Amino acid sequence: MTIAEPETATLLELPLLTHRGTHTTRAHQTVHGVDGAPLASLSLAPDLLLGQALAAQRRAAPLPAPERAARLAEAADRFLDDTLGGLTFRDHLALVRRVSGHNAPLTEELSRAVATAVAAAPARADRARPVGSLGSWRQAAAGPGSGVWTRRGETLAAVLSGNTPTIQNGWLQALALGYRVAVRPSRREPFTAHRVVAALRAAGFQPTDAVCLPTGHAGAETLLRRADLGLVWxxxxxxxxxxxxxxxxxxxxGRAKTLVTRGHHTPRTVASIAEAVTALSGAACVNTSAVLVEGDHAALAAELAAALTEAAAGRQTTDRHLGPRVAEATAEALLGQLRRAGAHFEIPLDRIATPHPEGGVVLGPAVLTVADAHHPLVGGELPFPCVTVAPWAPADGIAPLRGSLVVTAHTEDDALVEALLHEPTVGNVHLGAPTSHGGPELPHEGYPGTFLMRDKAVVAAR
Known part of the structure; x- marks a missing residue:
């Protein structure tokens, strides 16, 4: 059944969270749900304010590391329990669901994962620290000397996308390491970043520690150029x-891919691929967008289409829809790309889009087949459960798998695995685990700390 949500009588005001406190500007943008309904009025930061905020952050000193950790733990609780900006956590979930297109259970799962990321930011950041480095110069000076893990700068700009609430993870680790962070939230889904920064301030972080500054593309460029370091998606x-x-x-x-070598086309493999295609609404960079098969690729495609059709059955018009809910214009544009793709549809095109009773269109699943591992569709990706299945032969090698954030290999060929691990354009290699599998112990696009930090030798005279 669907969730009944009250109509918004007046637009929610989302002010800037600046280095001087809360501020509303004349320049604003209306945030709409995927059904087209206006939900919030988002203040936009002028260029002058962006520069002032970064300058103030550079002058400010970070809180001591133990205090940062304690306040992050408190902020995680406040994110879930407090009324922030006039919104309870349930109010927040309703808004995120309406703008992101994720179904209700996934919206809550991802939003609770944000709270976990807030509390766990210090421990997660420390996973990147080299075994030969210490976290404090005092520790190094008290002994024979050591490498010490230090920041590469003092300020960080984080220009976020809106495809998942958990995009906050990287900048939260930077905050845990002592950076002062300027967050430019997604203008499509600004609610999560705004709530995180509000929770941090409620837990005692200084206004200069983290600011939330929605702005246009030119402003995002300003932040990235003026901060010491930048994260952008x-x-x-x-x-x-x-x-x-x-x-x-x-x-x-992302362009995550799955390779199935001979002898590994099994029901378990098909189920694993189906999970990799549909997890996270099929809209994430880690969703499998192409499957390369040694053997009968058409047979695997047919089985995958059947599995995905069964997974979607009876869900697409409820609050548990499988794919993302998007605006009608967005759906038509994406379907237009598929019509021009020159592929065979294992699931008929007219069954890929389902109108939702709450507005918008639920997309997916879609399974396409092509006859060549080097077809352009193999190197593409669309933001819903959509996968291209192509033939592969050992003579193709890893060439069709290059340029992938994740490659899952269903194989016993150790030389092939070694080649994937040493291919610079392949980010991560999974051995049978779905491309969508992740966790705090795993680097995504490398650990954030490897970008944020460097090692310096510290030794004291004896």
Whole structure:
């Protein structure tokens, strides 16, 4: 059944959370749900304020590390329990669901994962610290000397995308390490970042420790250029713009792929691929977007289509829909790309989009087959459960798998696994585990700390 949510009588005001406190500007943007309904009025930060905020953050000193850890633990509780900006956690979930397109259970799961990431930020950040380095110069000076893990800068700009609430993880680790962070939230889903920063302040963090400054593309550029370091998420255009910058780390795109070698086409493998396609609404960078099969790729595609159709059955018009709920115009644009793709549809195109009673369209699942491992669709991805299945032969090697954030290999070929591990354009290698599998102990696009920190030798005279 669907969740009945009250209509918003007046727009929620989302002010800036600046280095001087809360501030509302004349420049604003209306945040709409996927059904087109206006939900919030989002203040936008002018360029002058962006520069002032970063300058104030650079002058400020961070809280001591033990105090940061204690306040992060408290902020996690406040994120879940407090009324922040006039919203309870349940109010917050309703808004995030309406703008993100995720179903109700996933929205809550991801939002609770944000609270976990707040509390666990110090421990998660420390996973990147080299075994030969200490966290304190005092420890090094008291002994024979050592490498000491130190920040590469003092300020960090985080320009966020809106595909998942858990995009906050990287900048939270930076905060735990002592950075002062300027967050530019997604203008499509600004609620999570705003609530996190509000929770941090309620827990005793200084206004200069973390600011939430919604702004346009020019403002995002300003933040990334003026901060000591920057995190930004996006597709090929963002990668082309910032990928070569040593002080900016780009997250995305994903293009996760699964390889099935001969003898590994089993029901268990098909079930694993189905999970990798549909987890996280199928809209994340770790969702499998292409499957390469040694043997009868069409047979695997047919089995995968059957499994995904069964998984979606009876759900698409409820609050548990499998794929994301998107605006009708967005759905039509994405379906138009598929119509022009030159592929065979294992699931008919007219069954890929389902109108939702609360507005918008639920997309997916979609399974396409092509006859060549080098078909352009194998190197593409769309933000819903959509997967292309292609044939693969040992002679193809790892070439069709290059440029992938994650590759899952269903194989016993150790040489193939070694080749994937040593391929610079493959981010992560999973051995049978779905591409969507993750956890705090695993690097995603490397540990954030490897970008945020460096080692310096500290030794005292004896």
């Amino acid at each position: 996006g597709g090929d255009d963002v990668l082309a713009r910032y990928g070569a910058e040593p002080t900016i780390r780009v997250g995305g795109p």
